[in-house]
Amino acid sequence: MSHASTLTPRPTVALSRRRPLAAAPTALGLFAAARLTGAAVLALTAWATGRQPLALLGRSWDSLWYLGIAAHGYGHTLTFGPGIVHSDLAFFPLYPALVRAVAELGPLKGGTAGLLVSWTAAAVAAWGIHALGAALHGRAVATALVLLWALLPHSVVLSMAYTEPVLTAFAAWSLYAVLNRNWLWAGTLAALAGLARPNGVAVAAAVLVAAGQEVWRARGRVSHRLWTGAALAPLGWTAYVLWVGHRRDDLLGGYFAVQRLWGSRFDLGHGSLHFVRHLLLHAHRLVFPMTLVIVAAAVLLYALLLVDRAPLPLVVYSGVLLLITLGGSGFFESKPRFLLPAFPLLLPLARALVRTARARPWHATVVVAALAGLSFAYGAYLVVLANTPL
Template sequence: MTDLALRTAPTRTEGRLPALLGYAAVRALGLLALALVSGARGADPRTLLSARWDSLWYTRVAELGYGYEVRLPNGDVHSDLAFFPLLPWLERLGAALTPLSSADTGLLVSALASLAAAAGIHAVTAHVYGDRAALYAVLLWAVLPVGIVQSMAYSESLFTALAAWSLYAVLTGRWVGAGVLALLAGLTRPVGLAVVAAVWAAAVREHLRERREAGAGLRAGAARLLGVVLAPLGTAGYVLWVGHRTGGGLFGYLDVQAGWRNGFDGGYAFARFVGAKFASFPSALAGLGLLAGVALVVWLCVTCVRQRQPLPLLVYAGAVTALALCASSYFGSKPRLLLPAFPLLLPLARALAGWRPRRSAAVLGVVAVASAVYGAVWLNGSGPP
């Protein structure tokens, strides 16, 4: 399907409600499993979802603003400047306008954003492959092993919603909307750069196409240019503000991330981490699992290219994957960091769409139960750093 066909294809909404109901059912199953496992362990599921790990940092920013840091015994400095501001802003707004606390507002934002993300994933997939594949894309995103994060007071659901709808706006030629959504995604997570890259790549391709076809008019070009200009302002604005606040200039945010021992090394540290698993037999099994997971992600990336997904989806998913796998720290977080890369699921969604409905439903049902149990145990254990 050509870019022009994608831009002019009608919007498909008739299959969205069943997809959202299915998504909500999977998330309800995950929360039920979490409640049961947490109850058996004497833990509070609400605390696990809203008041641990990164959720605490977001809530602290919402309530007190930026400026908090923790100095570890080894000299590392964990600063709250590492966390982008859109989720804390929404938490603060919700706490000011409702009786909810900042933490509870974070849960509400995550719940609503996860539904918006599911709707965006459906819109993108239906636009490219039809409603049937879109239904399975949404359900596959719901049953991911770390899908419980979609219900936490984390920024993954919010970011995925903004990214998915920005990509849909690009595919349908709504350049200003795409730019605004990319700007907001850039205020949510550092990986907002992936959305910017997708908008820019699509804009360049569209500009070259118009030059070959004698142009589409000044108005279309102006809207596209405005979208291109708007897209990076969220990421750039926050990074520059951090640089000004810390005195680090353009590299201030990188210095903050270095305090968390996080950076981009091309995957060298992750490769060493995986290799170290083969030093003994029990951990070698984990190493094999990690290699299998990486191989699956690479295979999905290659399959997306072979199936000729639209350019913005390829750029976006490729950038999210590269940033996730090539980060130099928090190796246990990589599945969570890959959560927004939903275009990688589209080859699997297309395959399920080709099966008989009962067979597809049975497979997804088994995976949903396994995912719910895994997420509940994981969150009651090490959980997401």
């Protein structure tokens, strides 16, 4: 199916007249089964090493920063040496705000509240991914897309108190709204995505480019809803960046100064290339070679997405996520996590898996089983054994 000439493929209209949840139970069930099995493997690994799985899932690495913001607000810093000052202003506010709301409204506190937010967001994200995939290619491809996303090597992050599930949930439904030309919802959800993570700006970019394309096609004769949605889309990301800049007495540069102190900056990939060179010459840990393979696979999948002539919003969204990941320096081992919201990259694989399942069911079963084994084993290794920031 070619999508070069339209933002709204014909199946989208039919799907939008039904409740998307009615078409998704199989996909959501497979997603839940995959993540629960992965959590069970992680729990067994944790218990075998004398550690507590819920503590690992709810209070690891960046989770601690988010939980601190949820409990006490912004203002915490850690100094590791000259020019190395980590401030919690580097973390966007939506996820800790949701965790705080859950903690204040119910009995769950701390990491447990964070896990509830993440697990709920992951389910909503899977639902949105299925709705979008079904709109483009039908239910079978949509189900395969959700399953592949659940079985990524680094999908263990979907079970942790991290922000990627929240971003993906808002991104999936914003892109779905764009394909249905529901501009107000698209812009509102994009603004919320921009409050979730720094790379949430990719959702706003997709909405703005899609809106610009629609204006061009209609020769400017578009409704006020499009203009309003386009104006809303970048507000979340922009508002937080400017708020941090105001707190740092540097309106436009304050947030980026905070990120530089964390070792994160956009340098057109110079830092990443330097690390890859070091990795190829001196690698001795599994995490870094695996990261290199995952990032290289993402680049290849993006090329396939272009060849597949995917709708422009998906191309822009995935491209911006990939650009931020490849062009940013620092925390090389976290790059697969940064790419976790880039689910459109899996569309070519999902279509291929469905074709294989119809022609050679056992071949597809072997592929899925292999992906599941890799995902569960590598996820347990990352969280329990690797002792590497995610």
